[in-house]
Amino acid sequence: MHLDTPTLFTAITVAYYTGALVLGIMAFALRSLPKHIRLGWAGWSVAMLLSGTCASLIGLRGTAPDFVSIGVANALMIFGFGIRPNALSLLNAERLRYPWLPFAATFGWIALYQVPWFRDDLILRVLYINIFSILAMALCIRECWLQHKVQFISSWFLIGVFGVDIMIRLNMIMLNLTTHFPTFKDAFQTPSLQFGMVALLTAVVFKIVGLGIAVFEQMKGHYQEQALVDALTGLPNRRAFESSIQSKLDGMKRDAKAYALVTLEIDGLQSINDRFGHSMGEALMRLLGRICQETAPSRAQVGLIRQNQFALFVPETDQTEAGAIAKRISRTLTVESKRAAGKRLTVTLSCGVFCGDATTAFDRALEVADHCLSKARAQGGNRIVANNGQETGPLVPETVLSPFATRQQASA
Structure with a gap:
C-alpha cells in the first residue's frame, strides 16, 4: 500500500469509526461491568465518532461548502476532544471533572468562526484547534497520573500515547508557523505531517488498547480490595x-x-x-x-x-x-x-x-x-x-x- 496523504487520511477516518464502534459495543454489551466504566467507554465512543465525522467532512473540502468542511467539521472535533478527559475521569474516578470543557471550547470556535479575520486565516484556525487539543490531552495525562499508583501499566501506557498526540499537535503548529501553505490540504503533503498522520493512526489504535488495559487493572484492583474487605460491614477483614x-x-x-x-x-x-x-x-x-x-x-x-x-x-x-x-x-x-x-x-x-x-x-x-x-x-x-x-x-x-x-x- 502506498502511504500517500489520501490513504493515510482514509485509514485514520476508518480507525476513528472502528474505535467508536468497538467501544460502543463494549459499553452496551458488557453489562456486568460497573456503570461508570461503561459510561466512560461510551464517552470515548462518542468522542471517536465525532473525530471520524470531522475527518469525513474535512475529506469533502473543495466539494462541500467551507461552512461544513471547516466550521462544522472542526466544531465536532473540538467537542470530541473536550469529551475525552471527561470520559477518562468518569472511567477512573466515577465523576465528570470538566463538564464545561467541550461546550466552552466549541462555543469559542463557533463565535470566532463568525469573524472574517479569524475564519480566513489558516494559521489562527490551526492554532486554536491544536492548542485546545493539547489542553485536552494534557488533562487526559493528568487523569492518568492521578491513577498511576493503582493502575500502573495502563496509566503510563496512556500517558505515552497522549504524549505522542501532543507532539503531533505541536508539530502541526510549528510547521504552519514556519512555512506558509496556500491551503490546509497543501500542509498535509509535507513528509513531516505525513509522518505525523502515521503516528496519529498508531495513537488512535493504542488509545483503545490502553483503555482496555485500564479497565482490566481497575477491575483487578476492585477484586483485590473486595478480598480484603468484609462484605457486611465494609471494614477491613x-x-x-x-x-x-x-x-x-x-x-x-x-x-x-x-x-x-x-x-x-x-x-x-x-x-x-x-x-x-x-x-x-x-x-x-x-x-x-x-x-x-x-x-x-x-x-x-x-x-x-x-x-x-x-x-x-x-x-x-x-x-x-x-x-x-x-x-x-x-x-x-x-x-x-x-x-x-x-x-x-x-x-x-x-x-x-x-x-x-x-x-x-x-x-x-x-x-x-x-x-x-x-x-x-x-x-x-x-x-x-x-x-x-x-x-x-x-x-x-x-x-x-x-x-x-x-x-x-x-x-x-
Whole structure:
C-alpha cells in the first residue's frame, strides 16, 4: 500500500469509526461491568465518532461548502476532544471533572468562526484547534497520573500515547508557523505531517488498547480490595487489618511507642438471631462497625477479625484512654440499638483490651486481648477487661469494668 496523504487520511477516518464502534459495543454489551466504566467507554465512543465525522467532512473540502468542511467539521472535533478527559475521569474516578470543557471550547470556535479575520486565516484556525487539543490531552495525562499508583501499566501506557498526540499537535503548529501553505490540504503533503498522520493512526489504535488495559487493572484492583474487605460491614477483614497493623508496628518499634488493641463482641448475638432473625443480627453488626469508626479517634483503625469480633488498634494510647473508648462504643451501641428496635432490645458489648508498646508483637497483643474478651464474656458480658500482657504465665486481668457502672453511680 502506498502511504500517500489520501490513504493515510482514509485509514485514520476508518480507525476513528472502528474505535467508536468497538467501544460502543463494549459499553452496551458488557453489562456486568460497573456503570461508570461503561459510561466512560461510551464517552470515548462518542468522542471517536465525532473525530471520524470531522475527518469525513474535512475529506469533502473543495466539494462541500467551507461552512461544513471547516466550521462544522472542526466544531465536532473540538467537542470530541473536550469529551475525552471527561470520559477518562468518569472511567477512573466515577465523576465528570470538566463538564464545561467541550461546550466552552466549541462555543469559542463557533463565535470566532463568525469573524472574517479569524475564519480566513489558516494559521489562527490551526492554532486554536491544536492548542485546545493539547489542553485536552494534557488533562487526559493528568487523569492518568492521578491513577498511576493503582493502575500502573495502563496509566503510563496512556500517558505515552497522549504524549505522542501532543507532539503531533505541536508539530502541526510549528510547521504552519514556519512555512506558509496556500491551503490546509497543501500542509498535509509535507513528509513531516505525513509522518505525523502515521503516528496519529498508531495513537488512535493504542488509545483503545490502553483503555482496555485500564479497565482490566481497575477491575483487578476492585477484586483485590473486595478480598480484603468484609462484605457486611465494609471494614477491613482479618488479613487486611493484621497486615496494616503490622506495618504500623514496624514503624513504631524504634521508639517503643505505646498502643492499645481492643477486641469487641456483641453479647448473645446468636440468641438475637434466633429471636429476631439474622437480618437483625446483620443490622447490629453494621451498626457496631459504623459506631467504631465514628467514635474511635482519627488515628485508630478498625477491622472485623472474626465472624462476630471487631478489633480496634489505637496507637499512642494508654489503658485509661483505651477503656474510655471502649465504654463510649458500648454505650453508643446500647442507646442506638434500643432506639432502632423500639426499646424491644438491649444490646451490650464484651471488650478485651491489651495495652503495651510496639515491642509487643501483634500476635501476642491479640492473644492477650482475646483472653480478656473471654474473661468478660465468662463474667456475664457487658464488661471491659484489660491486661498489659507482661506476665509470662497465665494471664490475669488487671481491671474489670462495667460500661454502665460509672454512669449509673453518677446518676444515683
